[in-house]
Amino acid sequence: MRMFIWRFCKNNIPVSTLRWSKGVQIPLNCPMCSRDIENVLHLFFECDYARSCWQRTELVFDMRGVEYAADWLLEKLDSESDDRVINITKVLSWIWFARNKKVWEEKLIGSSMSVDMSSRQINSWQVANRNAKRVKPQLGQVVSSVINWKPPDRGWLKLNVDASVKKGDSNFAIGMVIRNEDGNFIMGKNLRIAGCVNVLEVEAYGVWVAIKWIEELQLKNVTVESDSSLVVQALQQGSEYLV
Incomplete structure (x- = not known):
């Protein structure tokens, strides 16, 4: 979940326009509504599916005048309460989950089901974080992660x-x-x-x-x-x- 939010704030969510800019020739239409080009602002806020998802919460935002979704989210992370930040994260993540289901598996998930699935996912994530804080390494124990992935050569x-x-x-x-x-x-x-x-x-x-x-x-x-x-x-x- 943190990685998703980090990538969102870095404007690095792989929507169609981003992938096209990196040389991947794919259709640019939004897979959820097919009415507009899929960029971050459209997918998460302007698309009819996204609006339906936001309407299922008590979150109401005026997106008029917003040019960059990443800057908008950074401002919300800094100004909103923890509960509202969690709810914002919940909506963004379930839209992205539903979008990927549609693109990769050709399955359209209703907004109500997406809300429920994302809520369970975030609740599980919060429980895991609380449990992780209770577990402290013993003296002399080393906690580390090894990342073996190596990037390809330039241009590959x-x-x-x-x-x-x-x-x-x-x-x-x-x-x-x-x-x-x-x-x-x-x-x-x-x-x-x-x-x-x-x-x-x-x-x-x-x-x-x-x-x-x-x-x-x-x-x-x-x-x-x-x-x-x-x-x-x-x-x-x-x-x-x-x-």
Whole structure:
């Protein structure tokens, strides 16, 4: 949740206009209403879907004269009470969630359902934060996080692909994310495919799907990265085992 708000304030939410400015040729129309170009101000405030979401709260804002949504949110974070900030965050996050459902899964979620889902998500986030504050490291304990992702070379994109399969399931999932050299999100995709396969097979299939997706998008200078060392090694050695 903090990352979403940080990206919003940095004007780095990957709406269509932002992705277009980075060289991704996609339709610019708002996926929620198809009536206007999708920029941050339109998607979160001017779109009919967004207005319906805001109307389900007690929050009323006059957006006339607002040019930059990021500046507007920064001002609200500084001037509004904690409860109102949480509610503002709730509305923004459920609009973004519903928008992504529409874009990536072609599912339109009603504003009332989006409100309920976002409320549960934020409540869970608040509980997790409170619990985290109660847990203190023991003397000598080191708490750290390791980030292994490395940016691609200048002018290149990196596609990270991962796959998930559970023993006994009759289907598996594949997730893909494309970022640029600055680590900015360009686009993503997830699939659920029917079939009984093992972990190695699904990881290999994920790489194949990623390559096909790059071809469909007609992208150039893209590095595909998988966390399966066995698949990467087999591909580098030209192994026929994976075919």
